[in-house]
């Protein structure tokens with residue numbers, strides 16, 4: 016069948032259910048059949064085999080049920096790099112790239128060369144940073160063994176040998192101290208979970224989203240316990256949810272963190288909050 020016809024079928028199938036059906040159709044064809052957008056636009060009679068057509072139709076029917084394209088294609092882009100994903104991990108979000116910018120600013124300083132990430136998920140943040148800073152050491156933990164399998168695959172794909180990964184409920188199995196601790200923990204208040212979009216609610220792991228009664232449970236635990244795992248002058252960096260800035264700043268200040276600062280995401284929403292730890296003797 017001609018590729019042009021596949022584009023048409025895709026639009027007919029996805030238009031009633033999705034916002035940008037043409038974008039999605041292009042993404043599927045480009046990722047799945049190794050064609051370029053130019054091929055699709057200029058070489059409209061390019062032949063696609065029956066087997067490929069069947070596969071394309073199967074993808075469309077999954078996407079029609081709101082399954083995220085990233086899970087169907089088992090690939091998500093983060094910081095411009097492809098990462099393997101499946102339904103055991105949160106799909107890396109564009110907003111999380113703001114956290115990476117703050118972490119890079121610290122890791123570029125001479126005295127910041129070790130980082131612990133609590134809740135690595137796909138590993139996108141730690142793998143990206145370990146790849147970028149081969150002389151530094153990284154530890155990523157997650158409570159989910161299934162998520163760690165995904166993170167390990169990404170670690171291997173990017174040859175990030177300076178990243179260690181293991182299972183831990185928060186700091187339970189963590190030893191040693193670090194210059195940087197980072198977490199993008201589950202932060203949706205339990206009562207808001209049911210308002211999430213179907214593609215998130217039905218497909219993404221609840222364990223990666225549900226932040227307890229007020230959505231702040233993980234921030235409180237990590238800020239309070241994390242001090243013991245930070246070197247003097249270390250920094251604790253959090254990705255935060257919408258409307259959580261004031262509460263999380265207060266949590267960090269109450270725990271004795273200094274220079275508490277924040278940055279906005281690309282929509283102007285406070286998204287990253289961090290505080291510096293001078294050491295127990297200064298509190």
Ligand SMILES: C[S@@+](CC[C@H](N)C(=O)[O-])C[C@H]1O[C@@H](n2cnc3c(N)ncnc32)[C@H](O)[C@@H]1O
Nearest residue numbers: 107134135136157158159184185199200201223
């Ligand atoms: C919001 S996701 C963030 C994933 C990844 N860091 C990212 O930004 O794409 C939160 C992660 O925390 C993990 N998690 C939940 N509870 C945890 C706990 N008690 N200890 C460690 N990790 C936990 C989840 O399995 C999930 O992978």
